[in-house]
Amino acid sequence: MCVHAYPPRRAIAPINERLSVRIVPSLRGIYAEGDMVIALWDGTATAKDGKPYTNIYSWYMTMKNGRIVKAVAFFDTIELTDLWNRIPVSKISNMMKIHLEQFLTEWYCWLRATCY
Structure with a gap:
């Protein structure tokens, strides 16, 4: 199974930079x-x-005592990849790009194993 969890800031920061x-x-x-x-x-x-960036998201959140303790997010990777490839990033965010590319590769691997 190809699954990897990322802290929210680590996943969102390189998107916000673009x-x-x-x-x-x-x-x-x-x-x-x-x-x-x-x-x-x-x-x-x-x-x-x-240019506009639009995406659809589905978040599955496990709650405990009124707080989110676990979250899984789904989104349109084609839209994100388009944004990712169009907008350059700083050297610091470039390291985050490597992590996101790894995440997307693992997600694709999981999708193929699950759906095909």
Whole structure:
């Protein structure tokens, strides 16, 4: 199985560096049962090249005492890859790019093993 967990800041920082306007969420729906909460939302932003960045997200969050203790996020990797390839990053974020590329490779591996 190809799965890797990343702390939220480590995953989000290199995305934010490519944006001139950060992602603004628009909630489509929120669903809860027991300790599981699922949020389906659209995110829109403006990239540093002036083009729009839009994506759809689905977050699965495990709650305990009113706090998120675990989260799994799904999103459109084609949209993210387009943003990633268009906008250059600093050397520090370049290291994060390597981690994201590893994550996307592992995610693709997991998807193929699960769906094919």
